[in-house]
Amino acid sequence: MQLNKWRVLALAIAAATAQHAFASEEVTPLAQGLGNSSQAKSNGFIEDSTLHLESRNVAFYKNYKNTEPGTQNYINEWGQAELLRFTSGYTQGVIGFGVDAFANGAVRLNGGGGTGGSQVFPTNASHCDAATGSCQAQDAYGMAGGAVKMRMSETELKLGTLMPQSPVFGTWDGYLMPQHANGGLFSSNEIKNLALQGGHFTSGNADNSTNHDGNLGTAYGWTRVDSATYVGGDYTFSDSLSGGLHAANYEDVWNQYYADLYHHFNISDGLSLLTSLNYYKTDDAGDARAGKINNDAYSIALKLTAGAHSFTVAHQRVNGNTPFDYLGISGQGGESPGGYVGGGSIWLANSSQWADFNAPGExxxxxxxxxxxxxxxxxxxxxxxxxxxxxxxxxxxxxxxxAYSFENTVRNGEEWERDIEVHYVVQEGPAKDLSFKIRQATYRGNEDISHNSGADEDEIRIITSYPLNIF
Structure with missing residues (x-):
């Protein structure tokens, strides 16, 4: 029998609380923590406020290898964005109130007819080439939004347009504009070493969309989700061991559970080993709009660090008849293949620049x-x-x-990806904190796997960012 969403969340809270209870006797009750809490130390709405501006430049080039003659075989997009973010302090008192706001704007420097895509910019539907399928990107786009917030002791509640970060519900920020989700978010650090969070969201915007109220959906199953509710906790057992439990209900689509464990071991001076375990369990729920889902996905990674050098090996496996899927937000394609742009809630070790290596049985x-x-x-x-x-x-x-019937043609899928990244941050002088990042990816897969991961491609991203703290 399927658990309803409220039972799912209650179980997750109970599990996180039990995890803490067995791990430590050190609990700071809310009443005892008020006098020395973050809220008690508030200097005021204006006094603790910040205004931050980020100038971001993104050049994106993708070369498709298996396109049909006469169709678009590459994307070449380039743009400049200005991201302004205001974060207020909290008013003084037992309960503090505040406001967060943002205003983002971008202009297209390249991405005209024949070279445009929907990776970076919203497309202009009135400027499409029927022969090649290429659509020119919008010349400029932007959006603004914000949230109201309140805090008591070490517990915060925010309502509005937000950027939640959870292994079962997370937005993504990798191109010019970040994704957002509309709803409510709480976080709490009342108990020592235990961080709780949860939220309820009903809509959002993809990074290549100006639609404030885009639908939530599934990144691979392209199935609309009317609302998503999640809760979870992360506990630090010691300086070397931490773990978390999280659960989400995507209404009438799935219940998803997540657990992780991280262990850091100092072998000797300058030599250490980090072990990471990540596990997802996903089952269809409610009306099962995406069809039957019964999926287990896990990964294990070992990272050996010796001075300046780190070496990682990882294994990832997906068990079940459907791919491991995660949050998407509708972009330019609506509720069609590719219409939901994937968010940041895939915490498996082998999810890479292009492919997630998440096909059924992979x-x-x-x-x-x-x-x-x-x-x-x-x-x-x-x-x-x-x-x-x-x-x-x-x-x-x-x-x-x-929704995953397209996977029926995947019988012996194989794929590989190679990624290279160079990143530099200016350390001093007038350009201090200016960063340059170059990312190159090469992806290849056989015909079977293309139904899950897409066509063969070579891709380059060049991202420049300059942050400025105005106050």
Whole structure:
């Protein structure tokens, strides 16, 4: 029998509370914590307020390898954005009140007819080429929004346009504009070492959309979700061990549960090992709009750090007849394939720049090398290269009447991806904190896996960011 959403959330809260109770006897009740809490130390609405401006420039180039003759075979988009964010302090008193607001605007520098796409900019439907399928991006776009907030002791409640970050409901910020979701969000740190959060959301905007009230949906199943509710907790057991439990109900689509565990072990001076375990369980719920879902996905990663160098190996597996799926928000495509732009709620080790390696039955493996050049005398410079390969994807058991019926053609899917990233942050002088990031990805997969992950491609992203704290 399916659990209803309120039972799901109650179970998650109980699990997080039990996790703390067994782990520590050190509990600071709310009444005892008021005198020394963050709210008690508030200086006021204006006194603690900040105004932050980020200038962001994104150049995006994607070369498709398997397109039909006469159709668009590449995307070349380039734009400049200004992101202004105001964060107020809280009024003084037992309960404090405040406001957060943002105003974002961007202009297109490239992405005209024949080169436009929907990765970075909203497309202009009145400027599309029927022959190639290419649509010119809008010349400029922007949006503004905000939220009201209140705080008591170490507990906050926010209502409005927000950017939640949870393994079961999270927005994404990787191009010019960030995603947002509309609803309510709470967070609480009343109990030592335990961070609780939860929320209820009904709409949002994708990063390539100016629609304030875009529908929530599923990134791979393209299924609309009327509302999503989630709750979770993360507990720090010691300096070396932490873990979390989270649960979400996407109304009439699925119940999703998540657990993770992180352990850091110092082997010797300058040598350490980080072990990461991540697990998702997803089942259809309510009216099961996306059809039958019974999916287990997990990953384990080992990261060995020796001075400036880090080496990571990871294994990820998806068990079930459907892919591991996660939050999407409707962009330019509406409720059609590709219409829901994926958010940030996939915390599996092998999710990469392009592919998630999340097809039904898929087993994937990753090797990664990271360099922190600061330890070699070049502060601010870092480098990463990784290779991920997946095999044994098989979606023949997917519900033929459900949203994942396209997986029925995946019988022996195989794919691989190689990513390279160079990142530099200016350390001093007038341009201090100016950052440059170059990301290159090469993806290849056989014909079967293309129904899940898409066509072969080469991709380059160049992202420049300059943050300015106005006050």
């Amino acid at each position: 087993k994937s493996y990753k090797v990664q090398y990271d360099l922190d050049a600061g330890a070699l005398g070049i502060p601010g410079l870092s480098f990463m290269v990784r290779y991920v390969t997946g095999k044994d994807a098989n979606g023949t058991g997917a519900d033929v009447h459900g």
